[in-house]
Amino acid sequence: MSELKGWLDQKLGQLPDDWIGAARWLLGMLGGYRARLGLLSALRTLTVLLGVASAAVNRGVIDAAVSHADGIWLAIGLFVVVQVSTSAVSIGLSWFSTMLGERLSNHLREELYRRLLGGRWDALTGHHSEQLLSRLTSDVSSISSGLTGTAVSLLAMVVQAVAAFALLIHYDASLALFVAVLTPVAVLTSAVLSIRLRMLQQKVQQAEADYRQRAQETIAHIEVVKAFGAESDEAETLSKLQGEHERLVAQRALLSAVANGVMSFTFVGAYLFAFLHGILGIMGGTVTYGTFVAFLSLVSQVQSSLASLGGILPRAASVMASVARVREVAAFEQEAPVRVDAPSGAPSPALGIEARDVSFSYGAGGAGGQSQAVLSGLSCSIAPGEVVALMGLSGAGKTTLVRLLLGLLEPTSGTLTLTCDGMPQSCIEARPRVGYVPQGNTLFSGTIRENLQVGNADASDGEIERALADVSALDFVSSLPEGLGTRIGERALGLSEGQAQRISIARALLRRSGLLLLDEATSALDEATELSIMRSLRERKPRPTCVLITHRREVLPFCDRVLALRSGPDGGGCLVEESVPTS
Known part of the structure; x- marks a missing residue:
């Protein structure tokens, strides 16, 4: 109990700043939904009144x-009006609450x-995808239901308690006094237990997240699980996670x-x-039946x-x-913010690349100042329209360089720019x-x-067919029963890895x-198809600048230059130019 008291004291000390800041942020996110929530609160208050x-009226x-009074029909009329009004308001309230909750959830998820889409790549990849999805789904649903349920009911509950208690005092003050003493004791006792319930609920949510995360990764990599014969081990792991979840749910159920x-x-x-x-009172003649x-x-x-009202705090x-x-x-x-225009009829001019003393480290400025140097003092110039092969050992920093060129990461030091018609960007x-x-x-x-229209939503059938022909994919796509309308499943289920790579290119x-970045883009293709695609890339008019990450030396004759990433003195990669083989 002392542990619970300490936890409660700590939390209650934190509530004002945390909750006020959260409430202000949430109000800003709600926008025009604030007025609708106010209307919902008014309807619920009308219902309790x-x-x-x-x-x-029933009285x-x-x-x-009972007394055969002359006003019986007036009383019956009031009774009918109140009952019909209550039913009508309840029906409208149910519909309005459901629709508002759905639209509010959609609004919050969209925002x-x-x-998420506009966030920096390194910030997004620092979180597990299942955790991000949980925020988009479970947490948003919790907020929406809390706003349309707990928040808007607060005024209604206060009004109901005050109005009912005032009428009870009017009818019998001694009975009202007894209720006033006994009921709050039970409410406070339950509220204290509810705090412990919330602590358990957090553990239950985490256990459920652990289970979902493990299940998601197992399903996503099912071929690896099967290849290593790890089905039984994975099933046992999930069983243990389920067991922990069940144990916590049982504790929560008992306390509840x-x-x-x-x-x-x-x-x-x-x-x-x-x-x-x-x-x-009826026996003594002091209380009527009504x-x-x-x-x-x-x-x-x-x-x-x-x-x-007693449950407001834990729910809130x-x-x-x-x-x-x-x-x-x-x-x-x-x-x-970047202005993204739809591709126009004319291709973009080929882009040049200018790198001056570029260094990059993962974790720079992180906890303890720890960092891992990936690129160090990298400098190079790539002219517009050049086809350049980028080679190096695994882990040398090739993919990191591509992410820098995409603007997903920023250099730790140095400058990296792309030039369009001589203008640096x-x-x-x-x-x-x-x-x-x-x-x-x-x-x-x-x-x-x-999938193809992700690259250009306005691409015509002719443009799509030309792109497919350039990557030796038109024939196999045309042979499919539905052609371009053929549906593929998760992770391109229904296509071979090589076919999926050609669609991606x-x-x-x-x-x-104006710049094409190919990161091991032809690794699943046979040599003849790979060379055919390289030939098509060189023959494109106008030809974009192309940076090709590859381990295959067979494609090097199609390149103007070959750059190799080598380990520098501080562990970071630096570029070394190699000769281009003639055959």
Whole structure:
């Protein structure tokens, strides 16, 4: 218990600054949805007021019926109006709440997704993809449900508690006093237990994230799992993760049952007291039948509203935890804004590359000042239209250099620029004029046409066919049952690795770029197809500048120059020019 008290003191000390900052950020993200949430809160408040009014109206109807009073039909009319109004408002509230929650979730996801897409590459790759997806899905859903549920219900619960309690005092002050003393005790007890529940909930969420992350990676690399015969080991690992998740869920369920039990027994006690108090009052002639029914309704309303208010803090804490996780992503450093125009009818002029004493280290400026030198003092000039092979041992920094040329990373020191018609530009500014074919399979689920149009959404069928012909892919695509409309699955399921590589190269050609970066782009192709593609690249008019990362010396005769990355004195790679073989 002392551990819980210490944790509670620490958290309560942090709440004002953390929550106020989170609330301000969230209000800024909501935009025009603030007014809609206000309307939702007003509708819920109207609903609870109708509920309190219903208790008074029901009392009048019952007492008028028992006493055969002349105002019975007026009372019945009020009863009908209140019931119909309550039903109508509830129906509208249900529809409005559902639609607002969905649209609010979509709004927040869209805003967050834009931040992810615009974030710096190194910031994004520092997080596991499953964790980022969890923020886009689970955390956004938690925030949306918290706003449309907990937040907008706060005013309604306060109004219901005050109105029902005031009417209860009007009918019987002693009964109201008993409820006022007993109910808050149960609410506070339950709230303390709910704090412990939140601690367990965080552990449950982390255990679930660990399970999902492991399952995602296992499915993504299923061929490796099968190749090494590791199915049983992976199944056992997931079973252990599930077991830990189940253990935490069991603890949470037990504590939840205790908290609910305390609340339930206390509420039952108050309800029984109200029931017996009313029965004795009827027997003694001090309480009417209508007042007795009103007692039971009002006590239930006071209890339910106070119970909801007692659960506000832990629920709000859970929502704010999701807000903090989402803010972490929204705070990713954004890339400099770049104007990205759709490719025009004319190809981009060939770009030149100017590198002056470029060095790059991963982790520079990180914790403890630790860094890993990858490139050191790299200098070179590549003229527009040149085809340059970039070679070197694995890990020498070739892919890092490509990421620098794409503007995904920035040099630790030195300058790296791309020139267009003699005018220097930063790599990120010139990115719209760069075509890129990365290592591995980078096609999306969808049709072949949709994958190709990632390079140029406005590409005509003629342009698509020319690009496919240049990479020796037109014949195999045309032979497919649906041609360009053929759907491929995740990780290009349905195509061979070589076919997928050719589609990726054609996608880059459709960009009409002035610089083409090929990172092991032909590694899965047979020699004849690879040489045919290299020949097509050299014969393109106009010919883009091409930087080709390769380990195959057979393609070197198609290159104007060969640059090799060699290890420098400080461990970073530096460029050394090699002779181009003639055959």
